[in-house]
């Protein structure tokens with residue numbers, strides 16, 4: 001499919017489209033493009049958007065889908081920027097490009113403002129600085145860097161160059177086990193909670209997990225001794241949505257409903273993870289609830305839209321959002337029907353707008369770390 005990057009249709013003509021009209025037009029344009037177009041959707045998307053996705057999944061599943069598909073000639077990614085970058089790297093890796101005679105699959109993020117505040121909590125310069133400072137007290141040859149997939153391609157490339165790996169919330173334990181099979185220590189960024197919750201489940205004591213604050217001098221605010229005694233150095237990043245869930249929310253619900261089962265995303269803080277019955281990626285949360293017997297009562301600690309969808313899809317179960325706070329991922333919400341319609345109709349007219357394309361050297365090294373991610377379940 002040959003596309004140009006200049007829009008054929010202007011977004012201003014889409015802004016006030018009615019939902020039903022936009023939805024019908026997206027379906028029509030998709031119909032015209034058939035299998036040449038793959039629309040992927042993350043579980044946190046708006047209902048009206050995810051309904052139009054060909055396939056939906058958590059970050060791990062969406063990476064696999066982008067890596068596997070051989071038919072599509074364009075991907076519209078209804079998720080956030082780091083997910084689109086990952087899809088670009090995997091869908092346009094050298095062997096796939098060779099199969100297509102060098103033609104790229106453009107990966108389109110319908111609204112480029114759809115970022116991830118957690119991913120923004122670590123940048124390349126900060127991580128390079130951390131690595132150099134670490135070398136003053138420990139041998140960095142003994143450290144495997146792990147980046148959560150919620151990070152820029154630049155950080156994935158850092159991991160690729162230093163023998164490291166990308167993980168998602170679905171395979172973080174496997175990634176940590178792999179890392180320890182290679183080297184003695186791990187530098188885990190940018191989500192402290194996923195790192196801490198996973199390492200704790202592997203019986204690594206808290207005192208061996210110093211927290212690196214990139215805003216502080218002197219080993220990220222740690223005494224040199226703490227770095228020497230470390231096994232997992234955690235980065236001080238967090239997801240603002242999952243910070244809403246508090247231990248008191250679990251206590252309150254358990255008091256009211258003693259039989260309630262609590263499942264939370266591992267981006268929740270340790271005190272919440274410790275009180276929960278289970279932790280899981282968005283994909284795992286969905287399958288646990290699907291497989292539970294009718295009548296089961298659940299409290300779920302993750303993004304509101306997913307929890308409300310689960311409630312609607314499982315009227316035979318009682319499903320509560322773990323917090324009374326909004327718990328909405330505002331950046332995911334940027335992908336709305338007008339943007340999706342604009343992106344898809346432009347594509348059908350031969351124009352790829354809002355293409356996310358990772359610079360080749362970054363993509364090459366990030367791919368090394370992503371390939372390791374896809375080998376670890």
Ligand code: 13P
Pocket residue numbers: 057058059060150168169170239265267280281282283
């Ligand atoms: P999953 O990997 O579970 O899809 O989660 C991604 C995410 O951004 C959670 O906040």
Ligand code: SF4
Pocket residue numbers: 080115116117118119150239240241242267303329330331332
């Ligand atoms: Fe990022 Fe949090 Fe939104 Fe997930 S929920 S995409 S971690 S801001």
